[in-house]
Amino acid sequence: MITRTSVQNPKELRVVYQETMSALMSELPQVVALDADLVGASGTAKLFRAYADRCINAGISEANMMGMAAGMSLTGKVPFIHTFAPFATRRIFDQLYMAGVYQQANVKIYGSDPGFWALHNGGTHTSMEDIALTRSLPNLTVLAPSDATQFAWCLRKAALTPGCFYIRAGRKAFQDLYDPTSSFELGQAITVDPGHDLVIFAIGEMVSESLKVRDALALEGITAQVVDCFSLKPFDVNGVLAAIQGKRLVVTAENHTKFGGLGSAVAEVMAENALGIPLVRIAVNDRFGEVGTPDYLQKVLGLDAESMLKAIKAKL
Amino acid sequence: MTIQELKLFSAQIRLETAKMLLKRGFGHLGGSFSIVETLSVLYGAVMTIDPQNPSWDQRDRFVLSKGHAGPALYSTLALKGYFPLEWLSTLNDNGTNLPSHPDRLRTPGVDATTGSLGQGISLAVGMAKAFQIDHRPNRVFAIVGDGELNEGQVWEAFQFAAHNRLSNLLIFIDENHKQLDGLTKDIMNPFDVRAKMEAFGFRALRIKGNDEALILQTVTDCLASGQASCIVLDTVKGQGVPYFEQLADNHHIRFANESEAALKAAIETLSAQVAGKDAR
Numbered sequence: 001m002i003t004r005t006s007v008q009n010p011k012e013l014r015v016v017y018q019e020t021m022s023a024l025m026s027e028l029p030q031v032v033a034l035d036a037d038l039v040g041a042s043g044t045a046k047l048f049r050a051y052a053d054r055c056i057n058a059g060i061s062e063a064n065m066m067g068m069a070a071g072m073s074l075t076g077k078v079p080f081i082h083t084f085a086p087f088a089t090r091r092i093f094d095q096l097y098m099a100g101v102y103q104q105a106n107v108k109i110y111g112s113d114p115g116f117w118a119l120h121n122g123g124t125h126t127s128m129e130d131i132a133l134t135r136s137l138p139n140l141t142v143l144a145p146s147d148a149t150q151f152a153w154c155l156r157k158a159a160l161t162p163g164c165f166y167i168r169a170g171r172k173a174f175q176d177l178y179d180p181t182s183s184f185e186l187g188q189a190i191t192v193d194p195g196h197d198l199v200i201f202a203i204g205e206m207v208s209e210s211l212k213v214r215d216a217l218a219l220e221g222i223t224a225q226v227v228d229c230f231s232l233k234p235f236d237v238n239g240v241l242a243a244i245q246g247k248r249l250v251v252t253a254e255n256h257t258k259f260g261g262l263g264s265a266v267a268e269v270m271a272e273n274a275l276g277i278p279l280v281r282i283a284v285n286d287r288f289g290e291v292g293t294p295d296y297l298q299k300v301l302g303l304d305a306e307s308m309l310k311a312i313k314a315k316l
Numbered sequence: 317m318t319i320q321e322l323k324l325f326s327a328q329i330r331l332e333t334a335k336m337l338l339k340r341g342f343g344h345l346g347g348s349f350s351i352v353e354t355l356s357v358l359y360g361a362v363m364t365i366d367p368q369n370p371s372w373d374q375r376d377r378f379v380l381s382k383g384h385a386g387p388a389l390y391s392t393l394a395l396k397g398y399f400p401l402e403w404l405s406t407l408n409d410n411g412t413n414l415p416s417h418p419d420r421l422r423t424p425g426v427d428a429t430t431g432s433l434g435q436g437i438s439l440a441v442g443m444a445k446a447f448q449i450d451h452r453p454n455r456v457f458a459i460v461g462d463g464e465l466n467e468g469q470v471w472e473a474f475q476f477a478a479h480n481r482l483s484n485l486l487i488f489i490d491e492n493h494k495q496l497d498g499l500t501k502d503i504m505n506p507f508d509v510r511a512k513m514e515a516f517g518f519r520a521l522r523i524k525g526n527d528e529a530l531i532l533q534t535v536t537d538c539l540a541s542g543q544a545s546c547i548v549l550d551t552v553k554g555q556g557v558p559y560f561e562q563l564a565d566n567h568h569i570r571f572a573n574e575s576e577a578a579l580k581a582a583i584e585t586l587s588a589q590v591a592g593k594d595a596r
Contacts, residue, residue, distance in 0.1 A: 032449070053449055059479075064472035067438025072446040074420075074428065074439070075454075076373075094432055095469075099439060103420050103429035 003179035010173035014043035070099035073106035085111035086127035101139035108158040115255030116297035117170040126289030132260025142233040146207040147177040175208035187234035195223035198249035206253040212305035258283035317360040322528040326356040331586035332391035346553035346566035348388035350492040367397040381436025382461030383417040398425035434467025444485035463495025478517030492553040518546040525549030
């Protein structure tokens with residue numbers, strides 16, 4: 001049951017991580033948490049103090065952290081590892097493959113600060129390709145939650161479901177979308193708002209951005225259905241097809257490169273089902289990141305509501 | 317097993333490995349032969365295992381970080397009864413349970429999937445850390461190649477193991493002095509591996525890697541030491557068969573003409589040893 005919330009009291013996602021992990025570690029003795037010298041940055045210092053024997057600082061060695069977590073899982077542990085999204089994916093891709101999914105290990109990865117959320121860490125720390133990389137691997141569940149409630153649900157679901165998970169989310173607060181009592185399903189997209197003229201498929205913080213676009217279009221008498229595709233793998237092919245039904249434009253919105261992410265996933269579904277409807281992919285257009293504030297970066301990368309509106313109107 | 321029985325077990329492992337490589341026609345002979353005596357000691361006299369119950373929770377774990385030596389591990393496991401000896405002739409066949417590099421999902425007794433060098437040791441360190449957290453008695457044994465020391469990840473894993481005082485982990489470094497393209501000292505000089513391990517915080521020893529009695533004694537001492545330990549094995553690539561020990565390019569061999577004849581001769585000699593229960 002999924003209920004939209006009318007209250008805005010967004011929590012930082014790193015706080016949600018710490019609170020959810022604390023609950024999970026209290027309930028499930030097999031859960032362990034690893035970090036690669038980002039305990040302070042991920043807001044888990046309290047967790048690491050409370051569960052000192054089950055929280056492991058692997059030092060600045062992400063490859064070894066991933067391998068160790070996989071090894072621990074082979075003895076029955078349920079390890080959660082955290083580092084920034086670029087280090088959790090492109091830096092340790094072979095470890096994710098070999099130690100993780102290839103041998104069916106059971107590691108849960110929180111890749112934080114994806115896309116422009118690298119902010120003042122800049123282009124070196126920006127990951128715009130993590131979904132493309134992770135979507136390509138068998139045995140890996142890939143999730144991009146859009147608010148605190150959904151993020152907490154993803155973490156809990158990962159703890160209780162065998163297999164490797166990659167969860168990408170910022171550390172800062174996302175706008176609240178769902179009532180805390182909401183429960184989701186892997187492989188099930190969520191219609192956040194209905195509409196008739198076009199459909200916007202979005203992930204992460206881009207769901208809230210898409211709602212701004214929806215409101216702006218509504219003023220002009222255009223209705224847009226907004227769909228949260230947080231479960232990138234498994235992907236809700238039927239849900240996507242149903243949402244496209246009767247629309248004259250399909251839009252995708254993601255804080256990620258336009259190659260291999262949500263836009264590609266939707267394009268694959270459309271092509272395989274011979275849907276001859278125009279597609280607008282709101283995504284990072286084959287470029288790197290840079291330092292800046294969220295507002296600035298969103299704008300220069302074309303991921304803000306204004307840029308989205310412009311791109312959509314050009315096709316309507 | 318007694319030392320004499322361990323020597324016989326080594327001969328059997330080397331014989332079965334030679335037979336499977338002859339059947340396949342090619343394979344990683346050099347690095348498989350250099351770890352035979354160590355596998356013999358571990359599986360013959362050290363590890364707590366139950367071949368009838370490969371997923372037994374209380375078992376010790378073994379990680380072959382230098383995964384290309386898979387054939388030697390398969391021979392050991394088959395001789396211990398994890399799976400029928402007949403499987404050995406299927407090495408690298410289409411659809412086989414014995415791929416060139418160990419796969420824990422395919423082969424009974426394989427505790428970790430390895431082959432991408434540098435990664436197995438992290439798996440082993442993670443296992444040992446998990447056992448340490450729960451105060452479980454399980455121990456973890458890992459063999460890393462000396463060529464594999466080129467990979468940076470092994471040093472990450474070593475630092476973690478020593479820092480966390482993983483005394484339930486025993487690391488072997490198979491210093492057979494060669495890697496695919498030639499001598500380690502020519503490609504990436506490892507310098508004094510034992511001294512490096514000591515500098516990394518290990519109780520580090522260097523011994524001849526073809527002496528079962530010495531290996532067993534050293535393993536026993538390390539396990540009793542309560543420290544994170546590393547045994548550097550001074551070995552020869554192709555160990556145990558003079559022709560292959562002297563063959564310059566012996567990492568991966570395609571057997572033909574002289575090398576095929578040498579392998580067949582080795583099989584005859586080893587078969588006679590095993591039949592006569594005279595291992596050396």
